[in-house]
Amino acid sequence: MKPQHIQHLYRRIGFGVLPTKLEKLSKKSRKQIINEILKTSKKVTPLKINTSEINTIINGIDKKSKLDSETRIKIQKISRKKQIELNVAWINRLSNASELLREKMTLFWANHFVCKDNNILHVQQFNNTLRSHALGDFRSFVKAIAKEAAMIKYLNTKQNKKLKPNENFARELMELFTLGVGQYTENDIKESAKAFTGYNHNLQGEFVFRSQQHYSGEKTCFGKTGNFSGDDVIDIILEQKQCAKYICEKIYRHFVNETINENHLNEMTTVFYKDYNIERLMQFVLMSDWFYDKKNIGTKIKSPIEFIVELKSTVPTKFKKHKQLIRIQKSLGQILLNPPNVAGWKGGKNWIDSNTIMFRVKLPSLLLNDAYISKTKKGENVSEIRAKKELFKKKYGKYYHTETNWNYFNKHFKNISVDHLENYLLACTISDNAKLYLNTLGKVSKQEYCVQLMSLPEYQMC
């Protein structure tokens, strides 16, 4: 497989590929590489942090009883701290993922089945449900999501009772999770909501079906009438080919190109509609020649998380203060586990505003190089540069408390000459003006040039 195509593949299904790995892979065929990617992602490694403090509290309470407000506040307080821990653990997982495709898909689904909660146990469980279904059967995925404690709270399924239906979940199930706006009637929503009455959960986060609150009469949705359960309604929705199309559209926009190609989309929909198998759909996409079309390479704007994780995978950076990593996400406009609302992050150009673009181009130097971007002219004395840098360091100090592992970078880029570095760090060619300017500068060292390249808007592309 062509190195450039391997890089493209890994930028989309992961967070880039290091030269050492690229060298090994380039001896293999596309089929071999993709089969290996799929094979390693068969495994599911749940993401778990230490939640014993809350487990102890919850296990001490009778399953059926309600929480008193004091305990509830205590749980929320611990949860807030633990959410930071889970956020950081997730980012670290993404930076060192062995089940690469599964992890990238988990990140994708987290912005599809968008949810947020203040109980860490339920948040963690939800996150692992995304992970375990990420490449599985979409049908059981939707059914599992409908029964997740965090989702039952987030979209008020809990308040959806036979005498007082709450349509929130039914509406978003269709509008955002399966069919898309306008692909259903208001009556479909009303009737489907009845099927999800009685959905509830216990403190441990397990699904509980309260049959006395379930409306067991007949419902009519999408032209079918029957005594439907929630699962039945999901089956009926998935019978609509629109559902397969809607999901494929979203996958295409995320993994291939923000502009849909109808032919490619139709091919994907046909594959997906057959059995709603996500892994097979991804295999089809990644095996397709059009996935490697020039217009799909290096033309997407990285999400903040993709940006951070790729940077961390190239030059490993450990945050001594977890809160700083959260703040960085805030400044970039995407805090994991904390989406703006159930519609999720819009992505693409929407990531970019005055603040986020400046922060994006400045962050690599802030994290990796004492805020310094070399502007050393060709032929300038290296010792002068060192002095300049020292001065800079003193002046601006070190804002981020990080541990940066340049040895790792040097090891993996050992065989790459400084002149070829851009081919490994950037997904697109450098624009004319930047190229002109960079040519006037000296390539002082691989490290300095790496920071220079990462400080280009080009580094924001994948």
Added chain:
Amino acid sequence: MDRRKFLKQSSLASSLFFVPSFVKAFEQVASTKLGYKRLVIIQLSGGNDGLNTIIPYRNDIYYKERPKLSIPKQNVLKLNDDIGFHPSLLPLKDLYDNGYLTIINNVGYPNPNRSHFRSMDIWQTGSDSNKYSQSGWIGRYLDFYGKAPYSAIEVDESLSLAMKGETTNALATLNPKALHNLSKDSYFKNISPNQNSIHLNEHNLGYLYKSMIDAKSSAKYVYERSKTVTSKKEYPNNKFGKQLKTTAKFINSHIETKVFYTSLSGFDTHANQLNTQKRLLAIYANGIATFIEDLKENNTFKDTLILTFSEFGRRVKQNASAGTDHGTSNNVFIIGEQLKRQGFYNDMPNLSNLDTNGDLKFEIDFRTIYATVLDKWLEANDKKILDKSFKKLNFI
């Protein structure tokens, strides 16, 4: 400095300042009628308890439902025979007496949501409670009327959803100098193409470069303009006070910004409400009072409208932890010199007619306030921005 001299100097100054050509190009397209009317939005995050803010001190139900939480009659700052302010709002009393304050009661929306996230989301996007929008109402105002990122500024670290449009985003800054410093690295200038480069709008990479150039010039503009003004006012020494001080600096330097956004958080008083709310309302009122004095001294108050809201009010009945739980409708404050309806815009909530949760019923849709402000103050097409037609109120 007299006004004429000032105008002369400031117009000279503005021609000296760097006005990017793309801004000029934009000016010809956008149909803006600049009267330099400015809107300042203040968000009280967490759900401020409106009933302990504007107090019906002769209402028995109020005292009955809140044996531990009600403000004793003798402590209430009485405005009339029935209603008074929380004692922390003393600085607002002056504004009220001078006709600079309108209080709109019972503001909410149909099918209220009691989740902070969701309700704030509804307020910020201006959507129906069963719809989800990925753009905010000020952001959409910018889509149609914005000239540059600094057309709306959030005085904070990052942008709220309210300030993000479909195609245009506002600028966020707590400290214009820091933003300017971040962007002034000559590396960024040197890699950038000419602003008129035809490639800038073509593709995603062009968009990144364009945004970077916009950001750099906005940061420079905002910083260089605002540093010409020094405030003599002593603001309360807290984050909110600093944010208001920065906002006043922006306004008094006459930067071309139509909307400012800032927030004060901590109002989620489920437990031990009395002390928390007392402290927060004092921060709010003292900050606002200083802010207005500052504007008045610079003759900018007359063109400034301040809107204060919270994502919901709180339950009428107190809870078991000397606090209150999430409620529904709430009061909204409008502050300005050009108010048509001064004092109370409408009646206080009816405490004997609550919904099944024991919460207040809403009377005025918050979007009618947005529509009014957009139409009458910002002279914008509210229907396009709110994607729906709302009736206008007559407070301005």
